[in-house]
Amino acid sequence: MRIVVTGAGGFVGRQIICRLLDRGDSVAAVDTVGSGIPFGASPIVGDLADPAIRAAALAGGCDAIIHLATVPGGAAEADPAASRRINVDAMYDLLLEAGAANPGLRVIYASSIAVFGDPLPDSVDDSTPLSPRMIYGGHKAMMEDAVAMFSNRGAIDGVTVRLPGILARPKGPSGMKSAFMSNLFHALKAGEAFTCPVSADGMIWAESVSRCADNFVHALSMDTALLPSTRAVTLPALRIRMGDLAKEVARQCAVSPDLVTYLPDADLEIAFAAQPPLATPAAERAGFAHDGDLATLVANALATLS
Amino acid sequence: MRIVVTGAGGFVGRQIICRLLDRGDSVAAVDTVGSGIPFGASPIVGDLADPAIRAAALAGGCDAIIHLATVPGGAAEADPAASRRINVDAMYDLLLEAGAANPGLRVIYASSIAVFGDPLPDSVDDSTPLSPRMIYGGHKAMMEDAVAMFSNRGAIDGVTVRLPGILARPKGPSGMKSAFMSNLFHALKAGEAFTCPVSADGMIWAESVSRCADNFVHALSMDTALLPSTRAVTLPALRIRMGDLAKEVARQCAVSPDLVTYLPDADLEIAFAAQPPLATPAAERAGFAHDGDLATLVANALATLS
Numbered sequence: 307m308r309i310v311v312t313g314a315g316g317f318v319g320r321q322i323i324c325r326l327l328d329r330g331d332s333v334a335a336v337d338t339v340g341s342g343i344p345f346g347a348s349p350i351v352g353d354l355a356d357p358a359i360r361a362a363a364l365a366g367g368c369d370a371i372i373h374l375a376t377v378p379g380g381a382a383e384a385d386p387a388a389s390r391r392i393n394v395d396a397m398y399d400l401l402l403e404a405g406a407a408n409p410g411l412r413v414i415y416a417s418s419i420a421v422f423g424d425p426l427p428d429s430v431d432d433s434t435p436l437s438p439r440m441i442y443g444g445h446k447a448m449m450e451d452a453v454a455m456f457s458n459r460g461a462i463d464g465v466t467v468r469l470p471g472i473l474a475r476p477k478g479p480s481g482m483k484s485a486f487m488s489n490l491f492h493a494l495k496a497g498e499a500f501t502c503p504v505s506a507d508g509m510i511w512a513e514s515v516s517r518c519a520d521n522f523v524h525a526l527s528m529d530t531a532l533l534p535s536t537r538a539v540t541l542p543a544l545r546i547r548m549g550d551l552a553k554e555v556a557r558q559c560a561v562s563p564d565l566v567t568y569l570p571d572a573d574l575e576i577a578f579a580a581q582p583p584l585a586t587p588a589a590e591r592a593g594f595a596h597d598g599d600l601a602t603l604v605a606n607a608l609a610t611l612s
Numbered sequence: 613m614r615i616v617v618t619g620a621g622g623f624v625g626r627q628i629i630c631r632l633l634d635r636g637d638s639v640a641a642v643d644t645v646g647s648g649i650p651f652g653a654s655p656i657v658g659d660l661a662d663p664a665i666r667a668a669a670l671a672g673g674c675d676a677i678i679h680l681a682t683v684p685g686g687a688a689e690a691d692p693a694a695s696r697r698i699n700v701d702a703m704y705d706l707l708l709e710a711g712a713a714n715p716g717l718r719v720i721y722a723s724s725i726a727v728f729g730d731p732l733p734d735s736v737d738d739s740t741p742l743s744p745r746m747i748y749g750g751h752k753a754m755m756e757d758a759v760a761m762f763s764n765r766g767a768i769d770g771v772t773v774r775l776p777g778i779l780a781r782p783k784g785p786s787g788m789k790s791a792f793m794s795n796l797f798h799a800l801k802a803g804e805a806f807t808c809p810v811s812a813d814g815m816i817w818a819e820s821v822s823r824c825a826d827n828f829v830h831a832l833s834m835d836t837a838l839l840p841s842t843r844a845v846t847l848p849a850l851r852i853r854m855g856d857l858a859k860e861v862a863r864q865c866a867v868s869p870d871l872v873t874y875l876p877d878a879d880l881e882i883a884f885a886a887q888p889p890l891a892t893p894a895a896e897r898a899g900f901a902h903d904g905d906l907a908t909l910v911a912n913a914l915a916t917l918s
Contacts, residue, residue: 390704398696421757423764423841433739437760437841444761448754451727454743455750458729535729535743 308332309526310363312354312400313374315342317475318416321519321610322372323347336363336375354396360403370412370526371404373397379420380483382442393445398452405461413453413462414525419470419511419540421447424577431585432534454537457530465525465533467594470511470543471578472518473607484578487512490552490566491611494559503571506549508579513543514606517597524593532592539589542596544603548579554604614638615832616669618660618706619680621648623782624722624775627825627916628678629653642669642681660702666709676718676832677710679703685726686789688748699751704758711767719759719768720831725776725817725846727753730883737891738840760843763836771831771839773900776817776849777884778824779913790884793818796858796872797917800865811876812855814885819849820912823903830899838898845895848902850909854885860910 309326313319314335320342326333327346335347336354343349352359354375375392382389397415404411419426420443421436438444446468453464475488486503487510493500504510513521521541533539549568556563570579586594597603615632619625620641626648632639633652641653642660649655658665660681681698688695703721710717725732726749727742744750752774759770781794792809793816799806810816819827827847839845855874862869876885892900903909 423760427841435840435842436757437764437843438757439761439764441761444757447757447761451742451744451750451753451757454729455745455747455753458743458745534741535733536741537743 307369308334308367310334310336310368310371311347311374312336312363312371313376314347314349315339316374317515318472318518318522319374320344321515322522325519325523334363334366334368354400355391357399360396360400364404364407368404368408368411370414371400372414372522372526373400374416376416377442378482379418379440379442382445383440386441389441389445393442394448397449401452401456401462405456410460410463412526413464414522415449415453415464415466417446417450417466417468417538418443419468421450421468425580426582429583429585430540432540432588450536450538454535457537463530464537465528465530466536466538467521467525468538468540469518470513470541472515473512473603474515474611476612483574486574487578491555491607494555494561494565495608495611497559497561497565499565499567502548502552502566502568504548504568504575504579505570506547506552506568508548508570508575509545509581510548510551510579511543511545511581511584512551512603513541514597514603515610516606517595517603521594528593534588539592539594540584540586541594542586542589543584544596544600545581545584546600550600551604554600555608558604558608613675614640614673616640616642616674616677617653617680618642618669618677619682620653621645622680623821623918624778624824624828625680626650627821628828631825631829640669640672640674660706661697663705666702666706670710670713674710674714674717676720677706678720678828678832679706680722682722683748684788685724685746685748688751689746692747695747695751699748700754703755707758707762707768711762716766716769718832719770720828721755721759721770721772723752723756723772723774723844724749725774727756727774731886732888735889735891736846738846738894756842756844760841763843769836770843771834771836772842772844773827773831774844774846775824776819776847778821779818779909780821780917782918789880792880793884797861797913800861800867800871801914801917803865803867803871805871805873808854808858808872808874809877810854810874810881810885812853812858812874814854814876814881815851815887816854816857816885817849817851817887817890818857818909819847820903820909821916822912823901823909827900834899840894845898845900846890846892848892848895848900849890850902850906851887851890852906856906857910860906861914864910864914
């Protein structure tokens with residue numbers, strides 16, 4: 307298969323591409339910068355809002371698209387016009403053009419739990435309505451509808467997966483407000499102190515990047531008749547107390563858990579550490595899975611830390 | 613209040629504007645043609661995709677917007693790019709600009725039952741997921757998310773109302789595939805024969821235009837805390853057997869019901885005359901209502917026939 311991966315140089319994209327190359331797929335890897343794209347993929351470096359970049363991605367045939375490229379949450383909030391241009395308009399154009407070139411191709415769309423809004427309702431399950439507040443979540447929700455529409459028309463065969471917190475992102479600025487969860491791993495692995503901006507009792511939803519990549523690869527070949535009529539599922543995630551996560555990371559890194567202190571920021575606490583009970587039976591029926599338990603999640607996350 | 617009504621020359625817009633003028637509101641009436649705009653409103657003639665037209669609509673202050681302007685279903689299917697330009701992009705720009713000019717203004721958005729897709733599921737209620745198939749329904753669904761997002765941010769105070777079949781539209785081409793329901797009224801009132809393109813046993817959801825206008829006026833002053841978190845409600849509608857509707861229209865027009873014959877078109881039957889049981893408790897809690905019974909609906913529709 308020739309598979310187009312957008313956002314190919316991101317930490318999720320790289321993991322997915324390595325799996326695809328390992329199994330013999332041809333990968334067209336689109337990103338605004340080429341440096342993160344794994345060796346072996348065909349790099350297409352540029353902006354998805356540029357018609358020439360989309361044409362290059364689709365040239366030579368496209369059996370499936372894994373669409374990860376995004377203006378992330380914090381960046382979208384700072385520049386809503388950029389989010390609209392990339393997260394809505396460019397993606398819509400990509401779906402139109404891909405569906406015209408190869409009607410019915412599989413498209414896997416990385417949406418976000420931000421579609422549910424913040425603060426989240428008292429519990430989240432497959433019937434939770436979408437009520438986004440952040441620009442990022444609003445634009446992701448709009449494009450969930452577009453994926454459903456294009457799928458119902460036969461232009462694409464879409465799968466929308468809503469990502470929880472993915473652990474662990476690389477160091478450095480990501481534009482993601484949730485980056486603190488990953489920075490915990492980096493600090494403790496380096497034996498450094500970490501000031502956690504949410505409380506020890508804060509509850510987060512998390513999935514390791516390797517488990518997340520497995521879920522995307524699964525979405526390439528799954529039977530989409532198993533999906534809800536919206537084509538969208540919230541990926542299974544472990545619901546973890548932040549203090550328990552810190553202790554387990556410290557244990558596996560063989561450092562003292564006392565390296566972690568807590569200085570909660572009210573906005574971050576509400577947005578990312580007040581996550582209610584989560585039920586994802588639709589995703590589980592469709593074959594998606596979380597890491598299983600906290601120790602496995604932390605081990606998976608540490609194994610890919612970069 | 614100074615209220616902007618888009619799609620002001622349409623048959624729903626005209627009814628709403630007459631009510632607003634009667635109660636003393638100032639109305640800025642936007643439409644692409646001026647001929648249908650009621651006397652007493654301030655006409656703004658042009659395309660909502662034109663920034664100058666949007667600026668003219670908002671100039672002089674805007675306490676609320678009733679957004680009816682749309683590329684309708686059949687026309688959207690024939691020209692998806694026009695639907696995207698008007699039903700998505702121009703509306704998004706209007707929300708942005710209105711929310712910047714007067715944060716928190718009431719916006720009432722005319723969405724459609726097309727967001728549920730066709731064929732419809734076996735029943736529709738407030739938990740039915742959005743799974744549009746038509747371009748029109750897809751774009752309406754995308755903008756429902758935008759209304760929720762802008763409302764959650766405080767930019768607007770949005771109310772999305774999904775319209776069922778509205779009876780009766782004026783004669784002539786409307787771009788609406790559901791126009792046959794209205795043409796029944798025009799034919800029988802004129803004592804003419806009518807070939808119905810759906811079966812006598814076909815089930816439709818309907819509301820009279822005057823009842824629909826009452827619902828929009830209600831939406832201007834209702835407490836939006838009564839709405840679901842999505843800000844969207846499906847308007848209450850009567851579910852009517854097409855043959856019963858024809859008989860009641862004939863009775864009130866004092867013509868023979870035998871003027872109506874049935875020659876079902878498979879596509880129209882699926883899209884408009886296979887409407888399942890409908891429950892709209894969220895809308896009813898928020899004070900929206902249908903016509904009450906079939907005789908009242910038909911009387912209301914005949915009273916405004918033009």
